Amino acid sequence: MTTDFESDLRAKMARITPTLPPGLAQEVVQSHRRHQQSRRKATRALMAVVPAVALVVGGAAVAAHRTGSASPAATHPAVLTADYVKKKVEGTLSSTNDIVEVTGNGFVFLHSAGSSINPVNYVVTSGTYAVTAWTDPVTGNLQTVIKSPTDVVTTWTTSHEVGEQVSQKSVTVDAATKTASISAGVLSPGELPASGYASPQQLKEALATGQLTITNKSAIDGQSAVDLHVRNVNGSTLDLWVNTRTFQLVKLVEPLTSAVTVTDYYHYLPRTKSLVDQVSTPQIPAGYRQVGTSK
Amino acid sequence: MDGEEPVATLEQFLAERGEPLLHTAILLAGSRAGGEDLLQSALERLVHRWKKIEGNPEGYVRTTLYNLAVDGWRRETSWRARLGLIATHDAVPDEATAVDDRDAIIRLLHQLPPRQRTVIVLRYWEDLTEAETAKAMGCRVGTVKATTSRALQRLRELSAPVDDPAPAQHAIELSALTSDPAGSPA
Numbered sequence: 001m002t003t004d005f006e007s008d009l010r011a012k013m014a015r016i017t018p019t020l021p022p023g024l025a026q027e028v029v030q031s032h033r034r035h036q037q038s039r040r041k042a043t044r045a046l047m048a049v050v051p052a053v054a055l056v057v058g059g060a061a062v063a064a065h066r067t068g069s070a071s072p073a074a075t076h077p078a079v080l081t082a083d084y085v086k087k088k089v090e091g092t093l094s095s096t097n098d099i100v101e102v103t104g105n106g107f108v109f110l111h112s113a114g115s116s117i118n119p120v121n122y123v124v125t126s127g128t129y130a131v132t133a134w135t136d137p138v139t140g141n142l143q144t145v146i147k148s149p150t151d152v153v154t155t156w157t158t159s160h161e162v163g164e165q166v167s168q169k170s171v172t173v174d175a176a177t178k179t180a181s182i183s184a185g186v187l188s189p190g191e192l193p194a195s196g197y198a199s200p201q202q203l204k205e206a207l208a209t210g211q212l213t214i215t216n217k218s219a220i221d222g223q224s225a226v227d228l229h230v231r232n233v234n235g236s237t238l239d240l241w242v243n244t245r246t247f248q249l250v251k252l253v254e255p256l257t258s259a260v261t262v263t264d265y266y267h268y269l270p271r272t273k274s275l276v277d278q279v280s281t282p283q284i285p286a287g288y289r290q291v292g293t294s295k
Numbered sequence: 296m297d298g299e300e301p302v303a304t305l306e307q308f309l310a311e312r313g314e315p316l317l318h319t320a321i322l323l324a325g326s327r328a329g330g331e332d333l334l335q336s337a338l339e340r341l342v343h344r345w346k347k348i349e350g351n352p353e354g355y356v357r358t359t360l361y362n363l364a365v366d367g368w369r370r371e372t373s374w375r376a377r378l379g380l381i382a383t384h385d386a387v388p389d390e391a392t393a394v395d396d397r398d399a400i401i402r403l404l405h406q407l408p409p410r411q412r413t414v415i416v417l418r419y420w421e422d423l424t425e426a427e428t429a430k431a432m433g434c435r436v437g438t439v440k441a442t443t444s445r446a447l448q449r450l451r452e453l454s455a456p457v458d459d460p461a462p463a464q465h466a467i468e469l470s471a472l473t474s475d476p477a478g479s480p481a
Binding site for chain 1: 303314420454
């Protein structure tokens with residue numbers, strides 16, 4: 001027997017008007033290919049000992065990047081054009097082996113989070129929380145710390161490639177409830193491992209498809225930086241503040257709505273053993289109760 | 296599909312069946328952007344198994360949508376979800392979206408755990424029987440009945456927001472980060 005409530009539910013579900021995003025088929029096939037390539041790339045990264053990237057612009061090698069720090073760039077044009085900065089940024093995005101520290105205040109999480117193996121739904125209001133994430137680009141290991149006035153939640157996430165699949169494990173420690181939860185499983189095809197920062201692939205896509213302009217110049221954390229303004233085809237914008245010497249991303253600004261803007265600051269920390277251990281090894285304080293374990 | 300150009304074949308398939316599939320995906324995901332990502336993920340699986348699927352792939356895509364939804368599927372991690380580099384704009388509804396009453400049901404469904412949301416969509420949108428729903432979700436009929444009952448009860452409790460299209464910005468305490476409402480069995 002169908003109740004009025006159930007009938008009303010059906011009617012409301014029928015009122016949704018789905019509109020397929022343009023280019024979905026193309027995106028599906030490209031995303032599938034990217035996923036296959038990223039898995040191969042991850043395997044290569046794990047095997048790399050001392051990666052070095054030579055970036056060639058205009059036929060000349062203009063920068064080299066080694067583990068630990070970015071090399072000073074060679075001569076740059078007197079006026080940095082958007083196209084020049086774009087090429088330099090693309091070259092540095094995936095070449096660092098430093099631990100990437102991303103910090104932000106006034107973060108807004110208004111949607112669900114977590115992967116298929118760590119499906120945590122939460123919504124966080126603006127301005128209350130401070131988030132710091134450390135990502136090891138070599139291993140993909142990630143540590144995030146989210147602080148509120150009353151709580152500190154720390155999560156460690158590690159990913160491993162096993163044959164055709166990527167397994168991921170998360171350990172979350174909540175200081176307020178003195179609990180620790182562990183989840184582990186295999187990512188769905190196409191699902192990307194957790195990341196503490198805008199991935200090189202994401203940024204490259206934004207740079208490839210957006211309209212780019214250099215709009216500003218300023219000092220960010222004491223570094224000379226220019227603002228590479230990206231206007232996407234859907235009208236959204238992104239400001240990538242880039243160090244004018246190393247061309248590493250130092251600040252990312254993204255207006256989500258007229259009232260909400262996300263701002264991330266990027267730091268590149270030397271790859272010390274203690275920092276690598278901090279990012280990769282969960283620390284569960286004594287006396288914490290384990291909850292919500294899943295596989 | 297073997298031997299055909301994947302993009303052209305997918306485009307044709309989506310032209311014919313894309314919107315109904317997206318409709319279901321939006322309900323299953325509990326958001327429009329989530330629905331698009333969920334459908335994309337299911338289509339990627341389709342491409343992955345391209346050569347092994349014979350005939351109409353819709354059944355495979357639907358089954359994949361159900362399975363991913365039951366698993367509490369999320370394409371993005373918290374950090375990725377914040378970035379508009381991947382479409383997430385209805386994660387933060389603008390004023391127009393927030394007042395669009397047609398989407399009130401989406402916001403309502405979003406507040407259900409994935410298994411409850413899935414069972415509601417399968418039973419009341421896909422019109423599957425309890426037995427068919429149980430098969431699709433890989434559980435017993437009794438579980439479907441119990442989950443449906445709990446989901447309907449929860450929807451009744453939440454039904455006020457359906458008639459009140461206020462922005463669905465329901466703040467949850469940070470401690471909820473360590474709970475597992477989406478993944479816990481319904």
